[in-house]
Amino acid sequence: AQSVAQPEDQVNVAEGNPLTVKCTYSVSGNPYLFWYVQYPNRGLQFLLKYITGDNLVKGSYGFEAEFNKSQTSFHLKKPSALVSDSALYFCAVRDKKGTYKYIFGTGTRLKVLA
């Protein structure tokens, strides 16, 4: 079965420092991977996705993610964190081929400290 894991419930980082939010996946076939961000009491917003091509994917708000097939990971990164980046981040993977269903991780709360 397809699955995605976010091993950290919370990540704390100082403003200006680089940040990483981890995601690992288990899929059969080609992995279609997504990152979303959720601010309090709001819906999710799409950040970036990996479908094929370059392993380094650039997205919104200065975020990027590195697809690593050998480690089955898709970690979200940003070179310099902002306090406004503090939010809940979700990794997601396409479910079985042929369906429009996605599996979401449990989320990682990012806290950027001033």
Added chain:
Amino acid sequence: DGGITQSPKYLFRKEGQNVTLSCEQNLNHDAMYWYRQDPGQGLRLIYYSQIVNDFQKGDIAEGYSVSREKKESFPLTVTSAQKNPTAFYLCASSIGTEIYEQYFGPGTRLTVT
């Protein structure tokens, strides 16, 4: 403005009552989804629809029902059979192919007492 709307933002009901949550999109998307979000549990799929007049159960469909009579609308009914209905409900849509991301509504917070 194109987007996906959910109403109301907050909803309060007494136990034993059915309640319907609205979800409308004007993005011309084929696929629509309902998720439930509880603290510490991420998003869990309730129902999804890949095309008008068709929908499939997700992982936690018991106690919920949906309809998809129009492309732009995907209402969710929380029935009295749902044992723990208090949660944050999110509706989403996507173009309808696997490589496209989902667009989410602002959510409805349902409280049942």
